[in-house]
Structure formats: structure tokens, C-alpha cells
Amino acid sequence: MPTPLYPLYKAEFGFSGVTLTLIYAVYVLGNLMALLFFGRLSDQIGRRKVSVPAIGVAIVSATVFAAASSTPWLFAGRALSGFATGLVGGTATAWIAELYAGSKRGAAARIAAAANFFGNAAGPLLSGLLAQFASSPLRLPFYVYLAVLFAVGAAILAAPETVRNPRDWRDVELRPRLGVPSNVRLPFVSPAVAGFCTFALIGFYSALIPNVLGDSLHLHAPIVAGAVVCALFGIAAITVLSTGRLGSQATMFSALALLLPSVWLLVGAEIFKSLPILLVAAVVGGVAGGLGYRGSLEVINRIAPADRRSEIVSSYLIALFAGNSLPVIGVGVLSALATPAVAHIAFAGVITALAALAFLTGLRFAPGK
Numbered sequence: 001m002p003t004p005l006y007p008l009y010k011a012e013f014g015f016s017g018v019t020l021t022l023i024y025a026v027y028v029l030g031n032l033m034a035l036l037f038f039g040r041l042s043d044q045i046g047r048r049k050v051s052v053p054a055i056g057v058a059i060v061s062a063t064v065f066a067a068a069s070s071t072p073w074l075f076a077g078r079a080l081s082g083f084a085t086g087l088v089g090g091t092a093t094a095w096i097a098e099l100y101a102g103s104k105r106g107a108a109a110r111i112a113a114a115a116n117f118f119g120n121a122a123g124p125l126l127s128g129l130l131a132q133f134a135s136s137p138l139r140l141p142f143y144v145y146l147a148v149l150f151a152v153g154a155a156i157l158a159a160p161e162t163v164r165n166p167r168d169w170r171d172v173e174l175r176p177r178l179g180v181p182s183n184v185r186l187p188f189v190s191p192a193v194a195g196f197c198t199f200a201l202i203g204f205y206s207a208l209i210p211n212v213l214g215d216s217l218h219l220h221a222p223i224v225a226g227a228v229v230c231a232l233f234g235i236a237a238i239t240v241l242s243t244g245r246l247g248s249q250a251t252m253f254s255a256l257a258l259l260l261p262s263v264w265l266l267v268g269a270e271i272f273k274s275l276p277i278l279l280v281a282a283v284v285g286g287v288a289g290g291l292g293y294r295g296s297l298e299v300i301n302r303i304a305p306a307d308r309r310s311e312i313v314s315s316y317l318i319a320l321f322a323g324n325s326l327p328v329i330g331v332g333v334l335s336a337l338a339t340p341a342v343a344h345i346a347f348a349g350v351i352t353a354l355a356a357l358a359f360l361t362g363l364r365f366a367p368g369k
Contacts, residue, residue: 001065001123001124001126001127001141001142001145002065002074002078002127003123003124003127003205003206003207003209003210003225003226003229004124004127004128004131004210004222004223004225004226004229005127005131005137005138005141005222006020006023006024006207006210006211007210007211007214007220007222007225008131008137008138008222009023009068009071009074009138012138013070013071013074015071016336017211017332017335017336018332018333018335018336019071020207020211020332021207021208021328021329021331021332021333022075022329022332023071023074023075023078024078024203024206024207024325024328025207025325025326025328025329025332026075026078026079026082026325027078027079027081027082027085027321027324027325028082028321028322028324028325028326029079029082030078030079030080030081030082030083030084030085030086031082031083031085031086031089031317031318031321031325032086032318032321032322033083033086034082034083034084034085034086034087035086035089035090035314035315035317035318035321036318037174038050038086038087038174039086039090039310039311039314039315039317039318040173040308040310040311040314041091041172041174041310042090042091042094042095042163042310043094043163043307043308043309043310043311044166044167044171044172044173045163045166045167045169045172046161046163046166047091047092047094047095047098047159047161047162047163048156048157048159048161049166050087050088050091051088051091051092051095051156052153052156052157053087054084054087054088054091055084055088055149055152055153055156056153057080057083057084057087058080058081058084058085058088058149059146059149059150059153060080061077061078061080061081061083061084062077062142062145062146062149063142063146064076064077064080065077065142066139066142066143066146068138082321085321086314086317086321089313089314089317089321090310090311090313090314090317091310092112093108093112093297093310093313093317094309094310094313095159095162096108096111096112097109097112097301097309098162098163098309099159099160099162106244106248106294106298107244108301109248109294109297109298109301110240110241110244110294112297113237113240113290113293113294113297114237114240114241116293117233117234117236117237117240117289117290117293118233118234118237120202120206120229120233120236121229121230121231121232121233121234121236121237122230123145124206124225124226124229124230124233125226125227125229125230126141126144126226127141127222127226128222128223128224128225128226128227128230129223129226130144131222131223131226132221132222132223132226133223137222180312180315181305181308181312184303184304184312186361186364186365187299187303187365187366187367188300188303188312188315188316189358189361189365190252190296190299190358190359190361190362190365190366191252191295191296191297191299191300191316191358191362192296192315192316192319193319193354193357193358193361194252194255194256194292194295194296194355194358194362195292195293195296195297195316195319195320195323196319196320196322196323196354197256197259197292197323197351197354197355197358198255198259198288198289198292198293198296198320198323199293199320199321199323199324200323200324200326200327200347200351200354201259201262201263201285201288201289201351202232202233202285202289202324203323203324203325203327203328204266204327204328204331204347205228205229205232205282205285206229206324207328207332208328208331208332209225209228209229210222210225211340212266212269212270212278212340213225213228213278215340216269216270216273216340217273217274217275217278219275228278228279228282231279231282231283231286232282232285232286232289233286233289234286235282235283235286235287235290236286236287236289236290236293237290238290239286239287239289239290239291239294240290240291240293240294243290243291243294246291246295248295248298248299248302249295249299249362249366249367250295251291251294251295251298252291252292252295252296252298252299252358252362253295253359253362254291254295255288255289255290255291255292255295255296256292256355256358256359256362257355257359258284258287258288258291259288259292259351259352259355260351260352260355261284262281262284262285262288263285263347263348263351263352264348264352265277265278265280265281265284265285266278266281266285266344266348267341267344267345267348268281269281270340270341270344271341293320296316297313297316299367300312300313300316301313302367303367327347327350327351330343330346330347331343331344331346331347334346
């Protein structure tokens with residue numbers, strides 16, 4: 001939701017481009033805290049008992065954003081948002097997998113991925129519209145979001161619990177542990193790196209596309225940034241739902257191949273100052289994002305033992321959230337030290353190298369080999 005609002009925040013609070021990337025990237029600190037300490041909590045006490053507090057933290061985060069009067073408020077809101085997402089991410093994904101355990105293979109991963117992308121499409125479109133055409137552009141979007149969160153919290157109470165024989169709170173283990181058993185570590189590498197690359201591309205769009213539109217293309221309207229990011233995520237969601245017959249490995253490899261034109265088209269859009277190229281990049285990036293998230297998550301679900309599913313999914317999500325934030329920091333710092341064009345070329349080069357690594361390790365250590 002904050003994506004189309006970042007230029008407004010910069011104008012209102014007067015922070016630099018580097019500060020913007022740090023505001024965006026502090027999200028990963030909240031993710032890591034939640035995943036490291038609570039990533040396997042729902043395996044122990046149940047899915048609902050973790051999901052409801054996560055919604056509570058998200059409500060606090062939205063309240064902080066709605067009340068923001070200076071830059072530190074944005075850091076706090078982003079960190080709390082990251083914590084809430086990290087807390088519920090592995091839990092909800094595991095919950096969906098268990099609810100659809102008897103369904104067609106891959107259904108759970110498609111539902112989880114599509115829900116994620118539809119949410120990420122709705123957020124920037126809603127905030128962009130409200131910022132463009134309504135009053136209080138930095139507050140009204142979060143008032144609407146609060147209403148949605150309360151409704152979701154109520155709905156969670158009605159969902160069936162899937163963890164049998166949950167532990168008592170007194171027996172819970174919170175010692176940090178990255179849950180990747182030794183027998184699945186090598187097959188884990190390819191989907192984890194593929195997810196990192198996919199969410200690095202998504203993170204670039206979410207954090208920096210408003211600046212690219214404003215600085216290179218001179219398009220400053222919040223609705224434009226919201227529409228471009230919404231298109232990326234909307235296409236990703238549709239891709240997830242329309243490619244169910246494609247196997248998990250083939251899906252992941254297709255995404256890795258499409259990541260290359262998507263990142264280099266972004267570079268071309270900036271160099272040639274072309275909105276049409278940027279829109280093509282968004283379309284290709286949306287397809288790559290949908291295939292990359294769905295395919296890599298399906299592979300993770302295939303290799304994860306049932307009794308450690310949330311733990312392994314949380315470890316996978318650490319790679320995703322790191323990809324969503326850490327490259328954005330690098331792009332922001334390199335943009336300040338050199339130029340945005342140099343930073344974006346470097347970003348495209350790193351994604352190209354990592355995609356090649358994921359492809360090769362996926363061929364070598366595919367599940368079942």
C-alpha cells in the first residue's frame with residue numbers, strides 16, 4: 001500500500017532516496033525476527049493461535065502509518081508490517097497446504113501464491129486511487145486497510161484448525177532455528193534462490209518504480225505508480241491461476257528464463273525513457289513473478305516433511321523477504337554513489353547470475369533425484 005505514497009512521503013518529510021530504500025528495507029528486519037523466533041511456532045501450538053496475533057500486529061502497523069508525522073514513524077510502520085508478514089507467512093502457507101491436502105497436486109501453492117499477488121495488486125491500486133482523488137492521501141488508505149484487517153481477523157476465527165494435538169504454551173520452543181533438514185538442503189537451494197530472484201524483482205517495483213516514473217519519465221501522479229505495480233502483481237496472480245497444468249520444476253525454470261528479459265527491459269526503459277518498454281517489462285515481470293513464486297513454493301511443499309512444513313516454508317520465506325529488501329538497499333546506495341542507471345544495470349547483472357545458479361542447481365538436485 002505505501003508504494004504510490006513514497007514520493008508524497010519524501011515531499012512531506014524531506015528525506016533522501018537512500019532513506020527511502022532503508023525505509024523499504026527495514027521491512028526485512030521485522031520479517032527475520034518473526035521467522036527466526038516464531039517460524040515454527042504454528043507447528044507447535046496451531047495455525048489460528050499464530051494468525052490472530054499476526055493480524056493484531058498488522059493493525060498496529062497500519063495505525064502507525066495512519067498517524068505518521070515524521071520519518072521515524074515510517075520506519076516503525078514498516079518494521080511492524082514486516083514482523084506481521086513474517087509471522088503469518090509460513091503459518092498461512094502451511095495452513096492452506098493442509099486445508100487442501102486432498103486436492104489436486106499444487107492447488108495449495110497456487111492458492112497461496114495467488115492470494116499473495118492479488119493482495120499486492122490491490123494495495124497500490126487502492127492507495128494510488130485514494131491519494132490521487134481523495135483527501136488525506138497519507139491517512140485514508142490505511143483507514144480502509146484497518147477495516148479490511150478487522151474483517152480478516154474475524155474470518156480467521158471461523159477457519160478450521162489443522163494442527164492435531166497442539167502443544168501447551170508452556171512447552172513451546174522459541175530457540176532460533178533455520179528448519180532445513182540435511183536430506184533436503186540441496187534440493188532446497190534452487191527454489192530458495194529462485195524465490196530470492198523473483199522477490200528481488202518485485203521489491204524493485206514496489207520500492208523504486210515511483211522514482212523511475214518520476215525521475216526518468218516525469219510521471220509523478222500516484223495513480224500511475226499504483227497502476228503499474230498493480231499490473232505487475234495482477235498479471236502474476238492470473239499467471240499463477242492459469243498455469244496449473246505446468247509442473248512445479250518446469251514452472252520454476254520458465255520463471256528463471258523470463259527473469260532475464262524482465263530485468264533488462266527495466267534497464268532499457270530507463271535508458272530510453274520509454275513508458276511502453278516499462279509496461280512491457282511489467283507484463284513480463286508479472287508472468288515471471290507468478291511462475292517463480294508458484295513453482296518454487298510447489299517444490300518446497302514437495303520436499304517438506306509434514307511435521308516440519310511451517311518451519312521449512314518459513315526458511316524459504318526468509319530467502320524471499322531477503323530478496324524483497326536487500327537488493328533494494330544495494331540499488332539505493334549505488335544510485336547515490338554513482339547513478340541510478342549504473343545501479344539498475346548492476347541489479348540486472350546480479351539477478352542474471354543468480355537465476356543461472358538456481359537453474360543449474362535445480363537441474364542437478366531436483367526432487368526425486
